[in-house]
Amino acid sequence: MSENLKWRKLDNSAKIFPLSAGRKYSTVFRLSAVMKEKVNSKILEKAVNKTLEKYSSFKVKMKYGFFWYYLEENTKSPIIEEEKDYPCKYIDPSKNNDYLFKVTYFDTKINIDIFHVLTDGGSGVVFFREIIYTYLELLHPTVFNSNERLARKIDYNTEDSYLKNYEKNLKGNSSSKKAYALKGKKIKLGAISAIHEIINMSELKAECDRYGATVTQYLTAVLIYSIYEANYKKYLEKKKVNNKNGERNTNNLAIDKKEKFFKKPIKVCIPVNLKKYFPSKTMSNFFSYITLEADMKDLVTKAKSNQESLKQEIAKPKDSNEEQENDINQKMLVDEQLFTTIIDFVKNDFKQKLTEEEIIKTMSANVKLGTNLFIKAIPLELKKVLVRLSYLEIRKYTTITFSNIGRIGIIGKYKDYIDEFLMLIAPEPVEKIKCSGCTFENKMSFTFTSILNDNSIEKTFYHFLLNRGISVKIESNGVLDDISKKD
Amino acid sequence: MIYPKKINASNGEIITQIMLAISIAVAIILTIINKLTTPNVPWAALANGGIIYVWVIVKYSIHRNVNIAGHVLIQTIAVSILTVFIDYKLGFKGWSLSLAIPIILIVANTAMLILTIVSYKKYLRYAIYQLFILIFSVLPAILIGERVVTKPIMSIIAIGISILNLVITIILSAKDLGEAIKRKFHM
Numbered sequence: 001m002s003e004n005l006k007w008r009k010l011d012n013s014a015k016i017f018p019l020s021a022g023r024k025y026s027t028v029f030r031l032s033a034v035m036k037e038k039v040n041s042k043i044l045e046k047a048v049n050k051t052l053e054k055y056s057s058f059k060v061k062m063k064y065g066f067f068w069y070y071l072e073e074n075t076k077s078p079i080i081e082e083e084k085d086y087p088c089k090y091i092d093p094s095k096n097n098d099y100l101f102k103v104t105y106f107d108t109k110i111n112i113d114i115f116h117v118l119t120d121g122g123s124g125v126v127f128f129r130e131i132i133y134t135y136l137e138l139l140h141p142t143v144f145n146s147n148e149r150l151a152r153k154i155d156y157n158t159e160d161s162y163l164k165n166y167e168k169n170l171k172g173n174s175s176s177k178k179a180y181a182l183k184g185k186k187i188k189l190g191a192i193s194a195i196h197e198i199i200n201m202s203e204l205k206a207e208c209d210r211y212g213a214t215v216t217q218y219l220t221a222v223l224i225y226s227i228y229e230a231n232y233k234k235y236l237e238k239k240k241v242n243n244k245n246g247e248r249n250t251n252n253l254a255i256d257k258k259e260k261f262f263k264k265p266i267k268v269c270i271p272v273n274l275k276k277y278f279p280s281k282t283m284s285n286f287f288s289y290i291t292l293e294a295d296m297k298d299l300v301t302k303a304k305s306n307q308e309s310l311k312q313e314i315a316k317p318k319d320s321n322e323e324q325e326n327d328i329n330q331k332m333l334v335d336e337q338l339f340t341t342i343i344d345f346v347k348n349d350f351k352q353k354l355t356e357e358e359i360i361k362t363m364s365a366n367v368k369l370g371t372n373l374f375i376k377a378i379p380l381e382l383k384k385v386l387v388r389l390s391y392l393e394i395r396k397y398t399t400i401t402f403s404n405i406g407r408i409g410i411i412g413k414y415k416d417y418i419d420e421f422l423m424l425i426a427p428e429p430v431e432k433i434k435c436s437g438c439t440f441e442n443k444m445s446f447t448f449t450s451i452l453n454d455n456s457i458e459k460t461f462y463h464f465l466l467n468r469g470i471s472v473k474i475e476s477n478g479v480l481d482d483i484s485k486k487d
Numbered sequence: 488m489i490y491p492k493k494i495n496a497s498n499g500e501i502i503t504q505i506m507l508a509i510s511i512a513v514a515i516i517l518t519i520i521n522k523l524t525t526p527n528v529p530w531a532a533l534a535n536g537g538i539i540y541v542w543v544i545v546k547y548s549i550h551r552n553v554n555i556a557g558h559v560l561i562q563t564i565a566v567s568i569l570t571v572f573i574d575y576k577l578g579f580k581g582w583s584l585s586l587a588i589p590i591i592l593i594v595a596n597t598a599m600l601i602l603t604i605v606s607y608k609k610y611l612r613y614a615i616y617q618l619f620i621l622i623f624s625v626l627p628a629i630l631i632g633e634r635v636v637t638k639p640i641m642s643i644i645a646i647g648i649s650i651l652n653l654v655i656t657i658i659l660s661a662k663d664l665g666e667a668i669k670r671k672f673h674m
Binding site for chain 2: 005007009032034063064066067068070072081082084106107108109194376377388475476477478
């Protein structure tokens with residue numbers, strides 16, 4: 001009998017990741033669980049190996065094919081080691097026993113970095129949660145001896161759910177407008193800043209209810225507001241000053257430049273879990289995305305016109321104290337009005353784009369690319385070159401990504417051993433900041449991973465929530481240190 | 488604190504870049520010295536060919552997930568190119584095509600044959616590399632056909648061993664070879 005290792009084709013989304021991935025574009029996401037006790041590395045290693053027996057779709061290595069990469073069973077054991085690198089770094093299979101995920105630990109925290117070729121955030125959570133359950137069972141056999149999980153049947157497959165659910169004849173809607181790219185210097189080569197804003201969920205929920213928005217919608221609005229205040233507006237002002245001071249600039253040129261700057265919208269890419277829309281038990285990738293396009297010129301104009309009518313309602317000042325108070329009220333009014341305009345836009349855009357029909361359109365357009373016979377027939381090495389070249393352009397159509405994987409449900413007594421969950425996604429040279437969120441019990445962790453040497457967006461986001469009476473705790477990896485000292 | 492304070496930034500890439508810069512500098516210096524001292528003898532070109540060969544081999548050795556058959560294939564191609572280059576630089580007497588490449592192919596086919604027999608259970612891993620070596624082994628036949636090779640004895644031996652290799656492979660692992668082709672060429 002020959003050694004016939006199992007293999008499978010990559011799913012439609014996964015096909016693209018290894019073609020574009022490298023040290024600069026790792027396409028890696030991380031899930032972390034902060035436990036209440038120090039991590040036992042030996043038990044963790046056992047837990048990972050035991051989990052791989054159940055979820056063999058992760059026990060794979062990536063192999064070259066003539067037209068596409070594919071996944072083949074990996075006979076080696078995974079390497080479990082102490083965390084010593086920045087999060088979401090490129091996973092070099094040759095230094096990781098060929099595995100496409102990496103489990104690390106530090107003090108009380110367990111991390112798993114997953115190369116997107118394996119799976120998406122939703123299924124990543126399923127695998128990671130199984131590691132945590134198994135780890136706790138091995139660590140505390142007396143507590144978990146009744147083992148309520150044994151009765152739970154693991155039911156999954158690795159089918160390509162894209163191919164099963166896409167519609168051949170649908171055309172996707174693609175925006176032709178390039179996105180505003182976050183401005184600012186990058187941090188030193190290779191470093192990634194991770195800032196977690198741990199938000200009190202019940203307070204956040206109450207605030208969302210005030211605006212009739214979901215948590216994702218509300219946080220997306222806060223994110224757009226923070227980008228506008230801390231980056232977009234700052235550079236717009238800088239441009240105005242430069243234009244005024246520049247000898248060569250006439251007034252018309254200055255206005256032209258401002259117009260050009262304003263033309264680029266802040267585009268937020270929101271990944272969508274397709275399992276909510278289609279029946280699927282796959283552990284492979286099955287997600288799509290929507291892109292919100294915040295035209296700031298339009299939103300600021302709308303906010304200003306609303307302010308004018310409200311300003312008149314504020315009484316005229318009588319003395320200096322009252323005048324000062326009035327100025328503060330005016331500023332708050334301006335901020336509130338802008339935010340209200342942004343959140344109304346976000347809610348409306350979500351309503352329009354987060355429909356089954358729109359999602360199928362986007363998904364189908366992407367699947368059609370992967371199933372196109374001409375594209376399929378291009379040799380892998382040439383595909384790599386073409387994809388990398390086209391990605392130089394494609395990446396200019398997103399300002400930032402915000403992926404909220406929602407609540408991570410943990411059963412029974414297992415909860416008592418976990419403090420919080422974190423999710424992180426790798427930033428890229430064009431999308432210098434990426435945001436992600438997940439919720440465990442009453443803690444929502446909103447994470448900024450960044451290669452920008454400036455944490456003013458993170459700070460604005462933090463202060464915005466604090467000013468709304470929402471408790472936020474900061475945790476960070478210390479790369480951009482000062483915000484972490486605020487707590 | 489939930490993150491380590493000291494991060495080991497990987498400096499492997501920097502070391503590679505420094506080594507590459509040194510290699511380029513050495514190549515340029517050798518070329519200049521060659522031009523200034525003995526312009527009629529192209530020894531710098533031979534040395535530079537050697538430098539490129541070492542880089543190709545080192546680059547593939549670093550990739551630890553390339554299996555032994557992959558190394559045989561890379562060495563076969565790299566050494567063949569190097570010998571043709573040396574022959575060309577020394578006035579092209581044809582020894583690279585009539586002698587060196589057939590010997591390289593005999594060694595490569597023998598190595599693959601041993602691998603197939605010794606570890607035929609793992610043959611699926613080697614199949615695609617063996618297939619490429621077999622395809623590469625057609626080269627001496629083409630060269631004989633085109634009358635580029637005037638002394639074909641070694642080439643005929645090389646072709647013979649390649650055919651033997653192919654027959655044994657088909658007898659032992661035809662099914663695996665088919666499976667490997669299915670995997671590697673899936674669309």
